[in-house]
Amino acid sequence: MKWRNKAERWIQKYGSPAIIVSYFVPGMHHVTGYFCGISHMPLKSYMLYAGVSALLWSLLFLTIGRIFYSV
Numbered sequence: 001m002k003w004r005n006k007a008e009r010w011i012q013k014y015g016s017p018a019i020i021v022s023y024f025v026p027g028m029h030h031v032t033g034y035f036c037g038i039s040h041m042p043l044k045s046y047m048l049y050a051g052v053s054a055l056l057w058s059l060l061f062l063t064i065g066r067i068f069y070s071v
Contacts, residue, residue, distance in 0.1 A: 004038055011039035016049045023053035 011018070022032040036046045 008039040011035055011041060016041070016045055019046065019049035020053045020056065023057045029053070 014021075019032055019036070022028040033046070033050070
């Protein structure tokens with residue numbers, strides 16, 4: 001139960017924008033969904049922030065690839 005309390009505090013402290021940041025930390029986005037589920041975050045809210053995160057992450061890496069490919 002100790003890890004459950006930590007997960008709930010993490011989501012309460014940092015909120016939904018932490019989902020966006022988690023996509024840029026290696027390995028973190030794999031467990032963010034579990035933390036959000038444990039803390040009973042609404043599904044619509046999670047899906048919105050996870051979608052925005054995936055879009056930003058993809059655009060960033062596509063842009064970086066485009067820059068280095070054209071050199």
